Amino acid sequence: MPTGVALRDPREQLFEAAERVLLRDGPSALTSRAVTTEAGVAKGVLHRHFTDFDDFLAGLVEDRVRRVEAQRGDLVAAAGTGEVIDILTGALTDLFSPVVVAMVALVTSRDGLRARLRAAGHPGLPVLTHGADMITAYLEAERAAGRIAPGASAEMLALMLIGSAHMHFTSGDGGGETIREIVSTTVVLAA
Template sequence: MPTGVHIRDARQQLFDAAERVLVRDGAGALTSRAVTAEAGVAKGVLHRYFADFDAFLVELVHDRVARLDAQAAALRGRAGTDTVTGNLTGALIELFDPMAVAIVGLVIFRDELRTRLRAATPASGIPVLTEAGAMIAAYLADEREMGRIAVDADIESLALSLIGAGHLLFAGDSAAPAFAAVEQVVRTVMADVVQRRPL
């Protein structure tokens, strides 16, 4: 791309390009050159907006995490409706789209990115998975308050179990698991606390 040409919303254009490269080619192929080539912009454009490539990746992860806010609100809005198992199954399928799974892989793959993310947000765990766990825990707390799961349900452990099992299901193969497979995992994790709920 010629220099001096104005790029509309260059940051978002670079994020979109990075997502395509990451999902298509994996964390090992995600370089500044690959991103700018995918975006169709000059190599220097990325460094015009970000101090270095890892600073760009930190913002890419934060952008993905910010998208969870809408998912969390929607899930909490479903508390008390349909079934707990159905709501959680849908939430996990929506959560673990190819980009979310790829972001988790990227964070694990790049040491410097993990270091910078920990410095920026001292929460423990892996970004996306940590926020997803909080999202599931908040929903389960709402359902517990409504009496749809047992009053003594260990919300944090259930959320960790669901996120961990969900990640393994979606990260284990190139094809997304069938709805029934996700539902079976959710049903197994939740069986005890759903069956023991007060009548």
């Protein structure tokens, strides 16, 4: 790599490269060399921006968490505006992108990464835990709008949806009709 060549946002460039490696080759292939090679930068670029590779991976996961948290406001704002089943189906399909499914596998396979994320205040499986919080907030807003039964536990319904959707998307069948069926069945329980 020639020296003196300005990089666009190096952190973002490295995160995008890591996501490509993760999707193409899986969590076990995600190394600092694989990421910097994919990004087309010198290995030192990663270490200039992160203390070590687990710090980089934690930053990658936290970047995805920020995206989920940004979706939360839009999802809660959608309460009362459309069909609950349609809104939840869309939210779960968006949440469980191939990158997120691969990222969950990454987090579960790396003890050091999980420990670092927990120390940074991310309980459980980050992204999924934040997704459950997002769905809970939406269901609470729908309950307040009278579209979910007053006694329904938004938190339990969200956990059911996240767990079922995760199982569905990790099976390799990303079909939207199955997610819609999962959501429909769960919403019936909330009626």
